Amino acid sequence: MRKTSLLVALASLFFLFFILMIQSQLEQSSTASVPSIPTENTETTFEQSSILDLNDQESEAIASQVQTFPIQSNPSAKYYDLNSDYVGWLKIGGTVIDYPVVKSSDNKFYLNHDFYKDEHILGAIFMDYRNIGMGQDDHTILYGHYTQSGLMFAELDKFLSESFTNKNPTINFMDPYTKRTYKIFSVHVAEADSNYIKTSFKEDDLKKYAEKLKANSAYPIDSELKGNPKLITLISCNYSVDDGRVYVHAYEITE
Structure with a gap:
């Protein structure tokens, strides 16, 4: 009798696990809920x-x-109407990354809420809460989930290929008033580390910091860091190391 009860209990647990796994896969394969791509100013x-x-x-x-x-007319106005947390639009050639970016008062809310602030397993692409935005930061940091379906920041892994980065060397980020272009200078996988998400620096520390990031790259990337360049870093999970992250670092092209 006890053996039968145990088997029934184990079967029930297995069935529940199977249902949760299927549900997770369906949610992961769902489409990210975002507004339409912005058009040129009219x-x-x-x-x-x-x-x-x-x-x-x-x-x-x-x-x-x-x-x-x-x-x-400023196309960003309609996104502010939809969500006052809107801070810009991110687009990267060669990938599906073409999303609005939001910023909350912490780095937790948009892990499981979409652009419309509805609960969603894919979350949203969001800026570090310590950033100011509008191009005012020394180091802008953007986060996004890795997903099995390839949405959100899953395709950051493509930049672990040197040939792919050479073909797609730039990141475009359009804040509410300015379209900014960044040149990738470092890509690597490492454990989650607060040293990679510093947002403010003193005097020439930013240049030294950028040089350190460049030295950490998984492969050499032709780049020229001048003065104290404005940086942007894109971060997502990577499971090749324990508590791993993929980091894509770039500097703003001003010329």
Whole structure:
């Protein structure tokens, strides 16, 4: 009797585990919930108005000379309306990485919430809460999940291939006002380490820090670090080492 009960219990646990595994795989293969890709700024016109009485002949003559001024609408405005945590849009050639980026008051919320702040196993691409954004940081840090379906930051692993990086050497990040381009100078896998996520530096420490990151690269990458370059680092999980992360480091191209 006890043996039968034990077998039933084990069978029930196995069935529950199987169901959870299937559910996890289905969620992992689901589509990330994000808004549509931003388009180029659209131009509208603003007509200069007159405070004069248009019934007056003189004011009518003035009104006939009214000038129009082009105005560029900011595509980021609609993303702010959807989520006030929006800080920009990340796009990397050769990958599916083409996502909005958000920032919370901590580095936990967007691990399991999507762009719309709904609970989702894929989470969102998010900026380190210590960053300011808008290009003001010495070192911008972006996080995203590794997923079995290849979504979010799973394809950062592609940069572990030297040939792939040579073909896709840049990262594009469009903050609400400026499109910024970064050149990759280091890619490596290592354990989760706070030394890789420093966000502020003193004097020439940033240049020394960048040189250290470059030395840690899994392979040499042709790059030229001048002065104190603005850095960006993309981070995701990597299971080739215990508590591993893949790190992709790049510096802003200013010329």
